[in-house]
Amino acid sequence: MSTSLILIAIVVGLVLMFIGLYNGLVRQRNEVKNAWAQIDVQLKRRHDLIPNLVETVKGYMTHERETFEAITRARAGAVSAQASGSVGQIAQAEGALNTAMRGFYAVAENYPQLKADSNFRQLQEELTSTENKVSFARQFYNDAVLKYNTACETIPSNIVANIGGFKKAEFFEIKDEAERAVPTVKF
Amino acid sequence: MFSIIRSNQRKSALLITAMGLLLGLVGFAFGSYVHPAAGGIGVVIALIVWLVMLLTSLASGEAMLLAQAGAREVVEKRDAPQLVNIVEEMQIAAGLAQPPKIYIVDSTIPNAFAVGRNERRAAVAVTTGLLARLNRDELQGVIAHEIAHIKHRDTLFMTIAGTTFGAIVILADFFVRGIRFSAAGSRRSSDRNNNGAAILAILAVVMAILAPLLAQLLYFACSRRREYLADAGAVQYTRYPEGLASALEKISGSQNPEASPSRVLAPMYIINPLAAMGGTNSWLSTHPSTKDRIRILRTIGTTASLQAYEAAYQKFHAGKPVLGALSSTDSAAPVRAPSPVDAAVAVALPVGWRAARGVLHDVDDARIVDCSCGLRIRIPPGWNGAEITCPRCGSVHAVAPAPQTEAAPDQDSSSESAQSSEKS
Numbered sequence: 001m002s003t004s005l006i007l008i009a010i011v012v013g014l015v016l017m018f019i020g021l022y023n024g025l026v027r028q029r030n031e032v033k034n035a036w037a038q039i040d041v042q043l044k045r046r047h048d049l050i051p052n053l054v055e056t057v058k059g060y061m062t063h064e065r066e067t068f069e070a071i072t073r074a075r076a077g078a079v080s081a082q083a084s085g086s087v088g089q090i091a092q093a094e095g096a097l098n099t100a101m102r103g104f105y106a107v108a109e110n111y112p113q114l115k116a117d118s119n120f121r122q123l124q125e126e127l128t129s130t131e132n133k134v135s136f137a138r139q140f141y142n143d144a145v146l147k148y149n150t151a152c153e154t155i156p157s158n159i160v161a162n163i164g165g166f167k168k169a170e171f172f173e174i175k176d177e178a179e180r181a182v183p184t185v186k187f
Numbered sequence: 188m189f190s191i192i193r194s195n196q197r198k199s200a201l202l203i204t205a206m207g208l209l210l211g212l213v214g215f216a217f218g219s220y221v222h223p224a225a226g227g228i229g230v231v232i233a234l235i236v237w238l239v240m241l242l243t244s245l246a247s248g249e250a251m252l253l254a255q256a257g258a259r260e261v262v263e264k265r266d267a268p269q270l271v272n273i274v275e276e277m278q279i280a281a282g283l284a285q286p287p288k289i290y291i292v293d294s295t296i297p298n299a300f301a302v303g304r305n306e307r308r309a310a311v312a313v314t315t316g317l318l319a320r321l322n323r324d325e326l327q328g329v330i331a332h333e334i335a336h337i338k339h340r341d342t343l344f345m346t347i348a349g350t351t352f353g354a355i356v357i358l359a360d361f362f363v364r365g366i367r368f369s370a371a372g373s374r375r376s377s378d379r380n381n382n383g384a385a386i387l388a389i390l391a392v393v394m395a396i397l398a399p400l401l402a403q404l405l406y407f408a409c410s411r412r413r414e415y416l417a418d419a420g421a422v423q424y425t426r427y428p429e430g431l432a433s434a435l436e437k438i439s440g441s442q443n444p445e446a447s448p449s450r451v452l453a454p455m456y457i458i459n460p461l462a463a464m465g466g467t468n469s470w471l472s473t474h475p476s477t478k479d480r481i482r483i484l485r486t487i488g489t490t491a492s493l494q495a496y497e498a499a500y501q502k503f504h505a506g507k508p509v510l511g512a513l514s515s516t517d518s519a520a521p522v523r524a525p526s527p528v529d530a531a532v533a534v535a536l537p538v539g540w541r542a543a544r545g546v547l548h549d550v551d552d553a554r555i556v557d558c559s560c561g562l563r564i565r566i567p568p569g570w571n572g573a574e575i576t577c578p579r580c581g582s583v584h585a586v587a588p589a590p591q592t593e594a595a596p597d598q599d600s601s602s603e604s605a606q607s608s609e610k611s
Contacts (some may be wrong), residue, residue: 051530129273129276133275135523136424139280140282
């Protein structure tokens with residue numbers, strides 16, 4: 001009698017624990033999704049701004065066909081990567097786009113009239129800001145991923161993750177030459 | 188991050204309690220000066236004054252402070268696109284649920300402050316002088332510092348502490364006036380020749396004089412540590428300590444103590460306008476010395492995190508911690524490279540700056556063409572074209588040749604300034 005009661009209590013306890021862990025994982029997965037949504041919005045905006053920039057600039061930079069082509073190609077790659085939804089692909093495509101944009105800004109330095117164009121300046125400001133927002137949102141996303149992945153790997157939540165089919169999320173790391181050039185020192 | 192808020196809350200509660208006690212003492216002194224047995228009534232009156240002021244400032248404190256500073260809200264993004272962008276960036280970096288409201292104060296003196304008792308009602312205000320002088324990275328540093336104040340709930344604390352300080356000042360002021368008045372009427376001496384009452388009266392007067400000073404010390408003491416914490420937060424958000432460091436340098440270099448706001452508002456600014464480039468950390472300062480803040484920021488190596496700020500702080504303060512255990516939890520990120528855009532600052536120039544530039548053009552003997560459509564076109568020195576097209580109605584005007592034939596700047600810069608003048 002009393003043993004069966006104890007057994008029932010244990011089973012109920014286990015079920016409650018399972019529910020708690022499961023809900024915790026769902027919550028963390030949603031946090032990852034929300035953080036990603038923020039990045040997604042900014043990436044979309046970035047891709048929308050670039051054709052405008054190219055259009056504005058064409059009149060000034062008539063001899064820089066390759067630069068425009070590099071940007072247009074990189075942007076197309078980034079757009080299709082975003083449509084695919086794979087974090088790794090997006091990161092790679094955005095890295096390539098960063099490189100193309102940096103090349104463009106370097107070339108634009110040679111066109112003082114372009115730099116004085118208020119339309120160009122405004123677009124450049126919007127692009128810079130959008131890129132900043134991506135990088136700030138990325139930090140938030142990666143923090144959320146770290147928490148979620150840790151929960152997926154550690155006992156006992158990893159058991160629940162296995163049963164519930166929770167897959168680990170991917171970190172969003174844009175590989176970019178200029179950013180890698182900054183040395184990191186840990187204290 | 189949450190631990191910063193919690194640690195602040197404990198210290199704030201303590202300080203506000205201390206200020207409340209001081210307020211009670213002033214009330215008691217006031218009461219017992221009027222009548223030896225009326226001390227309790229004095230305390231009650233003081234607390235009622237405090238409560239009314241506190242409720243008022245919590246209900247509409249933001250609006251009052253902003254109005255006092257003469258701030259106007261940026262409603263549309265195109266009024267200050269870069270400022271709006273930067274605030275949004277820092278909102279994302281700090282993880283605020285929504286961007287604070289943005290205000291601009293028409294003042295040539297560069298400064299910034301944040302108000303608001305919670306994230307929902309928060310607002311940041313910057314002066315036109317700040318926008319005109321700082322580049323993008325510097326402005327980002329300043330906004331990050333202000334958003335850190337909001338995130339750390341410093342704005343709420345400063346509202347309460349500032350109000351308490353205000354209540355003490357008002358009561359003490361009232362009391363001192365009352366003494367003068369009654370001394371002039373000289374009714375008291377005949378009323379009372381009791382020794383104990385005389386001592387009590389003297390004590391009360393001393394209290395009334397000292398209380399505001401003490402309250403000020405308390406108020407300022409707690410604002411100093413918060414400045415370091417907000418600087419640390421700004422480093423964490425922007426990942427670019429040099430931006431804030433160079434902004435502080437520029438701001439402190441151009442303060443004008445005579446055109447400054449009240450003592451209550453002073454601790455809320457990024458740099459105290461009352462005490463520009465202070466050399467040392469004194470008991471009487473609202474902010475840590477700007478030199479100290481700058482050298483800490485410049486010592487941070489290549490990792491932008493709370494730990495890095497803590498390490499840099501300890502280097503100059505004999506190993507004394509400022510963040511303590513708070514710094515152990517955050518994630519480290521490398522310091523980023525300076526942002527490539529500097530030219531874009533001109534886009535964000537606010538309306539007041541246009542007027543200022545118009546004045547500068549007048550000083551420079553700029554030629555002025557009044558178009559029939561009502562637009563006044565200011566032609567900057569160095570513009571050598573024979574005619575100019577009105578940007579509004581498109582009619583072409585002849586331009587008189589420049590009064591002086593100085594060495595004209597190169598064509599690029601002159602066309603740039605011509606463009607800017609067209610917008611005025």
